[in-house]
Amino acid sequence: MAWLAIGAVALARPHALRVVRLLFNAGAVIGVAIAVIAVMALRDRPEAIVLPLGLPDLPFHLRLDALSASFLVLLGSASAAISLYSSGYFRAEETTAPGLICFQYHAFLAAMGLVLVADDAYVFMVAWETMALASFFLVTTDHRVPEIRRAAFLYLLVAHVGAIGILLCFGVLQGGRGDYTFDAMRAVTLAGNWPSVAFFLALFGFGAKAGVLPLHVWLPEAHPAAPSPVSAMMSGVMLKLAIYGLIRVTFDLLHVQLWWWGAIALALGLMTALFGVIFAAAQTDMKRLLAYSSIENIGIIIVGIALTILFKANMKPLLAAIALTAVLYHCINHAFFKSLLFLATGSVMHATHERSLGKLGGLIHRMPWVAWLALVGTLATAGLPPLNGFVSEWLLLQAFLFTPSLPQSFVNMLVPVAAAALVLAVALSAYVMVKFYGVIFLGRPREPHLSHAQDAGPRERTALAALAAGCILLGVFPVTVIGAIDNVNAQLLATTIGRSAESNWLMLAPIAADRSSYSPLIVLAVIVAVVLVTINVVHRRWHGRVRRAPAWDCGFPLQTPRMQDTAEGFGQPIRQVFEPFFRMERHLPTPFDARPRYAVTATDPLWHWLYWPIVRATDAVARFAGLIQRGRIAVYLTYSFVTLLALLLFVR
C-alpha cells in the first residue's frame, strides 16, 4: 500500500528528479520493513483478513501464511536493494519522465506484494495483471527504439497467453461451486482427470511467466530491453512469483499430487535448464546472456518442484521437504545473485554505453567496486562453494541421490540420467559465468573509450554491496535459512527437516551426519586461513618482491587487445559441441574481400519450429477475418440481420 502511495506522489511531480530519488529511497525502506515483517510472520500462524474493496459481493480476501511470507522476504529484501540502486540509476535523460518510471515501478512492487497475499482467485488475477501491465510499461521505458517496443509486445503477448492458462486453472480448481476463494478451492475434491488438468494448466500459465521451455522466448527479448533495475526486478523477483503460483496451486490448492506429473515436470525442467545454459554460452549481449542464465535457473527450480511432487506422491515427506527446501532456497539465491549481476550490467552500461560483450573488457581497473562485487555474484551463479548458489544445488543433489527408493522403477532408472543432466547444466553455468566476467571485467579494454569509464556512484555501490553480502551470508549460514524455510515445509508437507537433522548452526546435515554434511563456514575459514598463512610464510621465508613488466605471452611482441577472445570466440567450443541445438547462420569472408567481415548468428530453433508457424497461422486467420470486415455500415447491418434471422430459427 505504501508503495502505491509513493507511486502516487511521484506521479504528481513527474519531472523532479530529486523528489523521485527520495521516493526510491523510501521504497527501499518499505522493502526492508516488509522483509522484516515477513520474517516474523514466517513462524506465526496464517493470518487472513477480508477487505471490503473491489466489486460488490466480491471482497478482497488476503492471507499471510508461511509460503507467502517466505516469498515476501524475497520480494522485500531484493526490492530494497534494487530501489536503492534505482535512486542512483535513473537520470533525467531517460525517454520516460522519472516520476512516471517511479510510479510504474512502485505499482509493479505493490502488485507483486498483492499477488503474494491474495487469498482468492479474483484478487490474484487482478494483482497478476497489474503486475504484467506495470512491468510492460517499465520494459518500454525507452520506447523510441523499435526493438524495445517489439520485445515489450512479445512480453505482453506471452504474459496474457499465460494468464489465460491461470484463469482456466482457477476455473477448474473451484470444482463447479462458483466460490473462488482459495479456502473453498482447498476444500474441493476434484474427480477424475480434473486435478491433472488443473496442474498442467497451472504449469502452462505460470511456466509462461517463469520462462519454462517452449514459452521462454519473451525472456531474452524483454530483459535486455528493460532498464537494468527493471531487468533485475523481473528476473530476480517476478519469475519467482510464477514459481510461487505453481507451488501454491500444486501443493496447497490441489489435494492430490500424482507421480507422473513429477516425471513430466522433471523432463521439462531439465530441458529448460540445459537449453538456457547452452544458449547463454553462445550469447554476445551481456543482458541476454543473463536472461538465458535465468532460464537455466528456472529450469533447476522446476526440477526441484518435480522432485517434490515425486516424493510427495510416493509418501516420502522428508525427502519432499528437502526438495522443496532446495526450491525455496534457490529462489532466494537466484533473486540475490541475478539481481546483483543485472545491476552490475546496469552500471557497466551507464559507464560505457555498451551492451555488447565484444566491446568491453578490462573494466576491473576502471570500475573496481562494481567488478569485485560482481565477482561475488558470478561465483554464486556458477554454483561454487562457499557461496549461496552451491547450497541449493547441494540440497537438490541430495534429494536426487535418495530417489532410488521410489516404487516406480521407470522413474528410478530415469533419475540418474536426470541427475547427470542437472550436473551438466550446473557445470556449464560455470563456463558461462567465466565468460561473462572474464570478457567484461578482465583482460584489456577492447575499445579505446573504455578507459574513461567511471565507477558506480555511492548509492549504486551500497545496493550492490548489500546484494553481495546477502549472497555470502546465505551461503555461509545455510542452517539458519533452512530453519526459516522449514515453516513452509510444515505448512505444505506437514513435515520438517529440522527435527531429523543432527545439524547445529555450523553444520548442515539434512538427513544424518554420516549420510551427508556440509559446513560452508568451516570451508571458508579453512581456505582463508590457508591463504593468509601461505602469504605470510612465503613472504617471511623468501620475499615479497614484485616487478611490473609488459605481458610475456610467449615473447610475442605485437599484442593488441583485439587478439583477446571475444564473446563469440569464448563460446565457440560450446557452439560446436551443441551444434544441433542452434540454428546458425555464418557469413565467412572470402580471401578476396577488401574489408573482410565475419559474422555468425546463433538463433533459437524454437522460433523456427513453433512460433513462426503460429504467427503465420494467426496471420492467415486474421486475413480471413479481414475479408469479413469490410468497414461499411451497410455490410455490418446485413450481418446483424442474418444473425438475428439465424437466432430466430433456433429460438423458435
Add this chain to the structure above:
Amino acid sequence: MTIAGLLSQLLQVTVALLLAPILVGWVNQCRAWLQNKRAPSLLLPYRTINKLFTKDAVIAENASPIFRVTPYIVFGAMCCAAAIVPSLATALPFARAADAIALVGLFALARVFIALAAMDIGTSFGSLGARREMFIGFLAEPALLMVLFTASLISGSTSLPTIVDTLAHRELAIYPSLAFAGVAFTMVSLAENARIPIDNPTTHLELTMIHEAMILEYSARHLALLEWASALKLFNYSCIGLALFFPFGIAEGTHGLAMLGAAPVLVLKLAIGGALLALIETLSAKLRIFRAPEFLGTAFLLAVLGMLVHLLLGS
C-alpha cells in the same frame, strides 16, 4: 573436535603437501624410463619450487589483484581438498565439513579462479587456455560427480569417510558398477590433471596446451604455488581413486599409530598408481581438442552406466 583430531588432520595435510611434489617427480621418472630417457631426480619438483620461490616475481603491467590472489586461492582450495580426501585416515574432524559434492565444488572453485586469472592479462594464449580449460571442465565435472554418486548410492551417503568405510568392509569381489566407475574415473583424472591424451604437461607447443597456456604469465612464487597446487591436485585425485577403488589400509580411527601404519601403504599404492599413469601417458597420443568431448563423453556415459548397473543389479 579434540586436540588429537586436529593433530591428525594437520598430519594428513602435511603428508599431502610433502608427498605431492614427489608423486609428480615419480611419474616423470617412470615416464622417462619408459621412453628410454635418463630420468631426472625424484626431488626435482622440490628444487624447482624452491628455485621459483627465491626469484623476483614479474607481473604484467595490466594485471589486476585477481591475478595476484589466484595462486593463493587455488593453493588454499587444494589444501582444503587434501584435508577432506581420506588419504591416511577416515575419521578426521574436518572431513564432515564437506562431502563429495562439496569436494567437486572446491575443484571447480580452483578451476574458475585459474581461468579468470588467465583472462586477466588479456593475451591471446591466456584466454585460449581459459576457454579450453572451462571446456574440458564442464565435461569432466559431471563425469566425476557421477562416479562419486555411484559410490554414494552403494554406501547410501555422500560423506567420503562413510563411503570409504562401507567400501572397505565389503567382501573382496569385482563389482560391475565400480568397474564402470573406475574406468570413468581414470579418464576424468587424466583430463582434469592435464595429462595425455587431453593435455600435455611437458609441452612447449603453444597451440596444443591448456593448463600451461593459462599459467603462462605467472612467474616466481606465484608459479611455484600453482605448480605445487597442481601437484596437490594430482595427489588428491590419486587418493580419491585409491580410496574409492582400493580402500584398504586406510586408518579408521584418528589414532596416531594407525595413521603412521597407513602412510607406507599409501606410498606403495601411490607408487603403483604413478607408474600406471606414466604407462598410460607413454602408450597414448594426445587428442585433438575437439576429440576431447568424445573422450570425456565416454567417461560420462560409463559413469552413468555404472550408476544404472548398480540400480539394476544392486551391486
